[in-house]
Amino acid sequence: MPNSQMTPGIAPARLEDGAYEDNFSDLHPGYAPHEALVAADRCYFCHDAPCTTACPTDIDIPMFIRQIQAGMPDEAAKTILSQNILGGMCARVCPTETLCEEVCVRETAEGKPVEIGRLQRFATDSLMSHADQPFTRAESTGKKIAVIGAGPAGLSCAHRLASHGHDVDMFDGRAKAGGLNEFGIAAYKSTNDFAAREVEWLMSIGGISLTYGKRLGENLDLATLQSDYDAVFLSIGLAGVNALRADGEDKDGVRDAVDFISDLRQADDLAKLPVGRNVVVIGGGMTAVDAAVQSKLLGAENVTISYRRTRDKMGASGFEQDLAAVHGVRILENTQPKRVLGNGKCEGIELEYTTDDGSGLKGTGEIVTLPADQIFKAIGQTLGETPEGVKLEGRKIAVTDSGATSLSGVWAGGDCASGGDDLTVTAVAEGRDAAEDINKSLMG
Amino acid sequence: MADLRSNFVGIKSTNPFWLASAPPTDKEYNVRRAFEAGWGGVVWKTLGSEGPPVVNVNGPRYGAIFGADRRLLGLNNIELITDRPLQQNLREIKAVKNDYPDRAVVVSLMVPCEEEAWKAILPVVEETGADGIELNFGCPHGMAERGMGAAVGQVPEYIEMVTRWCKQNTRMPVIVKLTPNITNIIHPAEAAMRGGADAVSLINTINSITSVNLDAMCPEPMIDGKGTHGGYCGPAVKPIAMNMVAEIARHAETANLPISAIGGVTTWRDAAEFMALGAGNVQVCTAVMTYGFRIIEEMTAGLSAWMDEKGYYSTDEFSGKAVPNVTDWQYLNLNHVTKARIDQDACISCGRCYAACEDTSHQAITMSEDRVFDVDDSECVACNLCVNVCPVEGCITMETLEPGMMDERTNTPVSPDYGNWTQHPNNPSATAAE
Incomplete structure (x- = not known):
């Protein structure tokens, strides 16, 4: 413990060694x-x-x-x-x-x-704890389906397709499967490498191949996939992050919350993970809470969530807000980022109070300045590069109730697709339902 | 202020709660502690004849069924009568009675069905100063195989005969403990009365197998791979016991026969219910075997508070008070019409009433798109199943239709008159109601 909670700037090892294990243990331990x-x-x-x-x-x-x-x-x-x-x-x-x-x-x-x-x-x-996944594959159909993205939607779709006897080639841009289960969930919700174990367990149905380092628009091409496979399922998630639109957001110490969470999830030793003494998280969803609480658990002295509307409008549930409060995270409602302060690296942030009289959110002009060594942006994610020829609805891929896109033979589900909340469980449902629709369309 | 002191067939005790003849009353150590805790009396665990004591199994003696949180709902046992020497028991009974003169000490007995055997044991029990004896004609396992316990209790003639021997050979009050393992409790009760019994006590335990070990394919409790039926007791048997008590209390010939009620008494309320059905006092076993002697504090305090609330000074004032309202089905008023009513404010929309009525009863509950449940009076037969499956107490109630109101199910106005099956036109042997 070379550092402490009071160490200025962004620093690792703010806590005693044993504290990390306690802090990041299971949030809801299993029942006896x-x-x-x-x-x-x-x-x-x-x-x-x-x-x-x-x-x-x-x-x-x-x-x-x-x-x-x-x-x-x-x-x-x-x-x-x-x-x-x-x-x-x-x-x-x-x-x-x-x-x-x-x-x-x-x-x-x-x-x-x-x-x-x-x-x-x-x-x-x-x-x-003692059994493989309990489903068996139907007789082989000889059909091949490409699943792009091995997150919850892709895994769910692949498993259901495999159970119907289809062969599935699944591709993921990262070096590990699981998507947000592996990279995006707070560590205390998925302990003991559960996400990876679950993927392995799911894959044990057979008939699913998994290739890493493959991204649509980089080394995968939709048109080629369409010609090589009987169907394609897109579960590519949301690769982009919204900008703060505040002066100075390019300063060192300003990062995307999802990257911080991903680093944390993949860290072998949490004591080596640096975190600011004063952390400000901008946003109001689950990602904001996950980033704020985990900053605190890593040893940040002060952690504030700045949300531009009132608490009841936050995407994070009441339970999540309470979780933040219990861990000593301050939620500053009705504030929006105005300017990041600091010379090269961030040292503070100016937040402007907001009001909404019914005609839309407006700044009041009143400013509060918080010290901030580290600022996490958690103000929503966007679809990265839009796959060619696919129609959008809003900023997501337009799909029918059963996941079909505007392109024949291409389905989509999960966060990248329209409809549904951006939740693991919604993604699973969408992947499953798309698989059923693909099966129906292929098998008549 | 209620006075809980009890006088049961001349046996006085500080309250109407006795410990039943069972393991808790098998020895001086337990009985002294029970009296210190506040129990009004005990029926000492059954003594047998002089000679080598019986032996018990050395494996498990009890089996049980549980609620979800392992609340013990029913217990069964294969224990026999006391396995301690007769003289030791007698010495201890004498010592305890001497030290607790205000408590009831009744001695349970079970000896072979021969007059000599009874003649031999009665004087030595009398010599202890005990207040009375209880004849164990109920034990359903083990002893019954040797012609004692339930083997006697199932033959009214034997009950009468042994009771008479006892009455002729002792000055002590004789309580005859009845087995429920018969088809009509009136027969053994009448037999006890003919034999001169001062009272009956009931019920003894019910023949039972509590569970089967599906790996060993053997009933529990399992003794080296075999099991046998045991005697069932505890909260689960209370409804059976209450019916038997009420049957004796309302039967003309046995109506004045004092009853000591046994069977699942766990709280003061259970005792009040048994006594309302005609019992003079109650005996408790499983509840103390589950929670220890201290529960007597809740029982006496609860009964006393309830009596104060109702204005009863002594237990005699409410004992038997519900008996006149226990009747035969044929005398129930068929013109009494009720309908289920759902309190929408209390309803939590679980839909259990709907599932029960729709799947298994009269399709009298409707369900709307937004999960509002209502009663269709034109189908409701007032069976009460919805009330019983509803998890919210008081949410569904039965509303009585006043005379003159229309019963939508039968399309007839409710009659102001009492009318039972004996008078009903559908009854071929009906007598016309004048």
Whole structure:
């Protein structure tokens, strides 16, 4: 511990050695078997259950909870995985407080929902701890499909296609699969290399090849893919990051939050990861909270999230906002970046207060200046290079409900495609549904 | 202020809560601690004849069923009567009774079905100063295979005979403990009465297998790969016990036979319910075996508070008070019409009432697109299933239709008159209601 929380500038090793392991341990540790039974007993097995309706992947939640109650966690896992092959990751990262658990009738009744996410984790962890993924491949169809991007949408699509007997070639630009599961989720939500283990487990169905270092527009060409394959699925995510549009944002110390999170997830030794003494995160979504909380856990002394609207408009759920608060992150609402201060490297930031009288957000002219050695931009991501010939809707690839793009033989899903929230679980649903549509279109 | 002191067939105790004959009352150490905790009386664990004591299995004696958080709901046992020497038990009974004169000490007995055996044991028990005896005609396992316990309790003639021997050979009050492993509880109760019993106590445990070990393919508790049926008790058996108590209390011939109620008494309320159905006191076992003796504090405080609230001074004032309202089905008022009502403010929209009614009953609950559940009076037969499956207490209730109101199911106005099956036109042997 050569440095401390007070060390000026951006520095590694601000904490004692053991602190990192504690700080980045599992946010929601798995249930012990008896705990799971007690938690499962709280489920009322609702008719036409609201939780299932709220789940983007339509998991039969009352049924899997009943299977846990009946002492069959592996069967519960199969119920989950048949709808959502990344049920293990979703159990960890889903904002359940705004999905299944928000509409749980016990949330309505008592403000204390059945802990569906943790129960799902109990079931999927149980199965994954001792068994391969439980699905088998149909007889080979001889069809070949290219999946571009090995994130949640791509993995889900590839697995479903493989189960139908198709051969899948999956390509990813990075050196590791998993997409945001591997590079973009806060470390305390996916411990013990879970994302990588889940990919390996998913791939064990067979029939899926994975090639790294391949990017559309760099060394992959859509037209070629279309001619080489029976179908193409684009799950390329959002490669671009929005600019701050504040003076001085090119100064050293100003970075994209997603890059910081990615570095953190891939770090072998968190003590070696530098972080500012005073950190300011610009944005209001999950990425902003993930970057802010992890900065704090790395030893930053002061961490502030600056969000331009009021807290209730934040993309991050109430649970995430509370998580930030519990870790000592200050949320400064109604402020927007005006100017990054510093000579070459950033030393502070001027934030302007905002107001919205109904005619749109405006700066009030009142400025607050915060010291900032490090500024993370978490104000949304954009589609990188648009694949040639594909129609857009807004700033994303336009798709039908079943994921078909404007190009024949090309489907898309996940964050790059229109519709749905940018969540892991939505991406899984879109990949799965596109796979079903591809299968239908290929097999007639 | 309620007075919980109890006088059951002349046996006085500080409250109506006795510990039933079972492991908690097998020895002086336990019974002294029970009395210190506040128990009103004990029925000492069953003594057998002089001679080598019985032996118990050396593997597990109990099996159980649980709620989700391992709340013990039902317990079964294959333990036999006391396996300690008779003289030791007698010495201890005498010592305890001497030190706790205000508590009831009743001694449970089970000896072979021969008059000599009973004649031999009664005086030595009497000599301890015990307040009474309870004849164990109920134990369903082990001892029954040797012609004792339930083997006697299942034959009314034997009950009558042994009870008479006891009444003729002791001055102590005789309580006959009945087995529920019969088809009609009235027969053994009447037999006990004919034999001169001062009271009956019921129920003893119910023949049961609590679970099967699916790996060993053997019932639990498993003794070296084999299992046997045991006696079931605990909260799960309370409804069965209450019915048997009520049957005796409302049967003309046995109506005045005092009853000591046993079967799943776990809180003060269970005791109040048994007593409302005609019991003079209650005996508790599984609840103390689960939670220890201290629960007596909740029981006495709860019963006392409830009596104060209701204005009862002594337990005699409410004992049997519900008996007149226990009747045969044929006398229930068929002109009494109720309909389910769902309190929309309390409803949490789980839809369990809908699933239950739609799948298994009368399709009388409707569900809207936005999950509002309502009762269709034209289909509702007022079965109460929705009330019972609803997880929110008080959310669904049964509303009584006043005379003259239209019953939409039958399209007839509700009759102001009482009308039962014996008077119903569909009953071939109906007597016309005049």
